[in-house]
Amino acid sequence: MFNPIWINKYQIMEKTNASLPQVVIIGGGFGGLEVAKALADQPVDVLMLDKHNYHTFQPLLYQVATGSLEAGSIAFSLRKNFDNQKNFRFRIAEVSGINPETNTIDTSIGEIAYDYLVIATGSTTNFFGNKDIEHHSMPMKSIPEALNLRYMILQNLEEAVLKNTKEEREPYLNFVLVGAGPTGVELAGALAELRNHILSKDYPELKKEEMKVYLVDFLPRVLGAMSDQASSAAKDFLTKMGVEVLVGVKVENYDGDTITIEGGKSIRTKNVIWSAGVMGVVPEGVEKDIIERGNRIRVDNICRVSGYKNIFAIGDVAAMITKDTPKGHPGVAQVAIQMGKSTGKNILRLIKGAPTEPFKYFDKGSLATIGRNKAVADLGKVKFQGFFAWVIWMFVHLISLLGFRNKVVVFINWIGSYISNNGGSRLIIRKFVKEPVPHEEALPHSD
Numbered sequence: 001m002f003n004p005i006w007i008n009k010y011q012i013m014e015k016t017n018a019s020l021p022q023v024v025i026i027g028g029g030f031g032g033l034e035v036a037k038a039l040a041d042q043p044v045d046v047l048m049l050d051k052h053n054y055h056t057f058q059p060l061l062y063q064v065a066t067g068s069l070e071a072g073s074i075a076f077s078l079r080k081n082f083d084n085q086k087n088f089r090f091r092i093a094e095v096s097g098i099n100p101e102t103n104t105i106d107t108s109i110g111e112i113a114y115d116y117l118v119i120a121t122g123s124t125t126n127f128f129g130n131k132d133i134e135h136h137s138m139p140m141k142s143i144p145e146a147l148n149l150r151y152m153i154l155q156n157l158e159e160a161v162l163k164n165t166k167e168e169r170e171p172y173l174n175f176v177l178v179g180a181g182p183t184g185v186e187l188a189g190a191l192a193e194l195r196n197h198i199l200s201k202d203y204p205e206l207k208k209e210e211m212k213v214y215l216v217d218f219l220p221r222v223l224g225a226m227s228d229q230a231s232s233a234a235k236d237f238l239t240k241m242g243v244e245v246l247v248g249v250k251v252e253n254y255d256g257d258t259i260t261i262e263g264g265k266s267i268r269t270k271n272v273i274w275s276a277g278v279m280g281v282v283p284e285g286v287e288k289d290i291i292e293r294g295n296r297i298r299v300d301n302i303c304r305v306s307g308y309k310n311i312f313a314i315g316d317v318a319a320m321i322t323k324d325t326p327k328g329h330p331g332v333a334q335v336a337i338q339m340g341k342s343t344g345k346n347i348l349r350l351i352k353g354a355p356t357e358p359f360k361y362f363d364k365g366s367l368a369t370i371g372r373n374k375a376v377a378d379l380g381k382v383k384f385q386g387f388f389a390w391v392i393w394m395f396v397h398l399i400s401l402l403g404f405r406n407k408v409v410v411f412i413n414w415i416g417s418y419i420s421n422n423g424g425s426r427l428i429i430r431k432f433v434k435e436p437v438p439h440e441e442a443l444p445h446s447d
């Protein structure tokens with residue numbers, strides 16, 4: 001019943017043990033890692049595929065984009081992470097399609113066979129079909145994209161210094177963040193801190209008042225998925241830091257020079273950062289009629305893809321529609337982690353012929369930071385904002401980072417920034433040129 005080998009166009013590669021069922025995991029993100037961990041020391045062969053050889057800690061991407069952290073401190077080698085797991089192998093490969101009828105997948109390194117397949121490909125930026133916005137604005141879902149963003153921000157500040165008039169400087173110093181979820185709010189806060197504490201030191205030629213940060217969302221409040229209390233505290237923090245918050249308005253278009261907003265407002269800007277939506281990354285071969293809202297794959301109560309016996313989908317790419325979750329679970333790391341653990345265990349139960357256990361999400365709460373000493377926390381019925389929430393936010397992020405070195409590096413960086421109010425190196429290692437090409441791999445990162 002099980003495939004003894006995995007088939008590659010160019011070679012036949014032995015499994016760790018030819019008689020064991022092979023579990024192929026597409027994606028080494030939060031969900032994929034947990035599936036592999038749950039299968040450690042079990043009678044299965046685990047093959048993880050990812051287009052990168054590292055895991056990305058996405059919650060801190062905004063600090064890479066604004067120059068406070070180096071890219072390497074939020075990434076961790078997938079091979080190194082499983083050094084001690086004997087039944088684990090990793091290949092860098094981009095998966096283009098799945099073939100459920102032959103239990104194989106098409107990848108950039110050839111065709112690979114599976115006994116059990118876990119799709120953990122996460123999500124990508126959703127521009128809702130607006131090609132102008134897609135071509136001219138900046139997304140931030142990966143390390144290469146965060147580095148592109150960092151270089152763009154720094155280059156535009158350098159460009160502003162060269163301009164003679166306020167009018168000429170304006171588009172380089174206006175920053176517009178579209179989408180007031182945690183990513184938009186955290187970036188807006190980080191840019192406001194750059195303006196308030198760093199601009200006058202690094203760029204004494206530029207006036208603080210000329211750098212403007214706008215946060216725009218068509219929903220009526222910031223941090224729409226959090227409580228009213230968290231939302232209004234976050235808005236207050238941002239406003240006090242000098243961010244102009246425009247909620248309940250829709251962005252109409254952006255042509256690379258001017259962003260137009262419903263109601264007739266337009267802003268001249270070279271800096272538009274788009275975090276207004278995400279959509280699942282679904283490989284070719286998944287039936288169209290099981291794709292739900294947000295391009296997510298419909299799964300049953302054990303994360304098994306609708307209509308298939310041995311294919312699972314977890315995390316951002318999965319939609320488990322139930323009475324309690326009519327829109328599926330939120331696209332957050334904890335959902336992916338818990339789905340990953342549950343799926344790993346259920347695959348083992350299926351192999352042993354034991355009954356499976358339905359997935360049950362345990363919501364540990366939500367945190368978002370706005371800046372120094374400022375964060376909001378919704379932990380069940382307990383809701384609080386300010387310094388204590390900020391300390392908890394830092395603690396949770398530090399313990400969740402992969403790798404001891406990364407934890408130490410990030411902690412030291414944060415202490416340094418707190419003391420000096422001038423953290424990060426803000427280096428332009430390579431020139432960034434915005435091109436209308438697929439975003440993520442537009443310019444591979446070089447530092």
Ligand SMILES: Cc1cc2nc3c(=O)[nH]c(=O)nc-3n(C[C@H](O)[C@H](O)[C@H](O)COP(=O)(O)OP(=O)(O)OC[C@H]3O[C@@H](n4cnc5c(N)ncnc54)[C@H](O)[C@@H]3O)c2cc1C
Binds near residue numbers: 142183281283317336
């Ligand atoms: C900027 C930002 C900030 C965030 N902040 C928070 C936060 O504070 N708290 C929180 O809980 N959540 C946060 N999230 C959401 C959280 O990161 C996601 O919910 C989580 O990463 C989903 O995990 P996943 O395993 O489904 O996918 P991911 O972690 O995205 O992993 C997907 C993996 O699949 C790989 N992959 C994709 N397609 C292919 C392919 N075709 N072939 C091979 N490999 C592929 C990718 O390279 C990636 O490694 C944030 C997200 C972003 C973008």
